[in-house]
Amino acid sequence: MISFETGVQVHSVSVMTSDGGGHSTEQIVELAMDKIMSVSNTAPPAIRDQAEAFQNHLRDVLYHYMELARREERANIANKMSQAGNSEMAELVRRI
Amino acid sequence: MAIAQAMCTSFKKELLEGVHNFKNSGGGTFKLALYAEGSGGKSSTTATLGATTTAFTTTGEVASSGTYTTGGGSLTRVDPTTSGTTGFTDFADLSFTTATITAMGALIYNSSASNKAVAVLDFTSNKTSTSGTFTIQFPTANASSAIIRIA
Numbered sequence: 676m677i678s679f680e681t682g683v684q685v686h687s688v689s690v691m692t693s694d695g696g697g698h699s700t701e702q703i704v705e706l707a708m709d710k711i712m713s714v715s716n717t718a719p720p721a722i723r724d725q726a727e728a729f730q731n732h733l734r735d736v737l738y739h740y741m742e743l744a745r746r747e748e749r750a751n752i753a754n755k756m757s758q759a760g761n762s763e764m765a766e767l768v769r770r771i
Numbered sequence: 772m773a774i775a776q777a778m779c780t781s782f783k784k785e786l787l788e789g790v791h792n793f794k795n796s797g798g799g800t801f802k803l804a805l806y807a808e809g810s811g812g813k814s815s816t817t818a819t820l821g822a823t824t825t826a827f828t829t830t831g832e833v834a835s836s837g838t839y840t841t842g843g844g845s846l847t848r849v850d851p852t853t854s855g856t857t858g859f860t861d862f863a864d865l866s867f868t869t870a871t872i873t874a875m876g877a878l879i880y881n882s883s884a885s886n887k888a889v890a891v892l893d894f895t896s897n898k899t900s901t902s903g904t905f906t907i908q909f910p911t912a913n914a915s916s917a918i919i920r921i922a
Contacts, residue, residue: 681922683920690874692898695903706864
């Protein structure tokens with residue numbers, strides 16, 4: 676007799692929500708970090724410490740450039756609004 | 772439990788029948804619909820979803836809000852692949868913006884195959900966005916964590 680044992684499995688998803696606007700930079704960074712790396716609880720302590728240090732550094736770098744990207748995007752939008760004669764709206768966007 | 776995480780049993784059979792195609796190019800259209808418990812769905816309905824779910828249902832689905840429209844959002848497929856002896860596939864994260872939603876779970880279904888059910892996702896607690904963004908993040912696509920795996 677020939678038989679095969681296999682399993683079709685589904686994994687859990689994560690849900691992130693925000694109120695009164697889009698996700699914060701911190702939330703987006705966490706979404707990215709979840710995809711980039713995870714540190715096993717069972718890793719040897721020395722390796723785990725190094726991995727966590729790198730993870731924290733990566734989180735800081737991502738946060739910095741994510742903030743920069745959001746600020747530059749707002750500047751671009753504000754500039755376009757200003758050019759179109761909507762200077763008050765442009766100022767509102769600039770102050771977000 | 773009204774919403775129980777499961778790979779739908781009918782989906783397992785349909786896999787063997789070649790009903791579903793998850794390839795990035797030429798694959799089916801898979802959607803994700805959000806559901807509420809405790810009469811939180813539109814028209815005060817409550818979702819009952821689990822392994823026995825065979826197709827998309829409007830019962831218990833959350834109402835349209837922001838970019839969420841009833842029937843749910845289309846998922847972006849990622850080509851199935853393998854690692855070791857496990858085959859798996861993935862979807863890109865899905866977000867609904869400017870949405871006021873409270874959902875307890877979701878159903879992935881194939882809208883290009885008579886809305887046949889794929890999997891039920893249980894959020895384990897109510898997740899709420901108020902005039903905000905509701906994001907579903909799929910797990911890392913690997914042999915142990917990918918959203919859909921055949922081990």
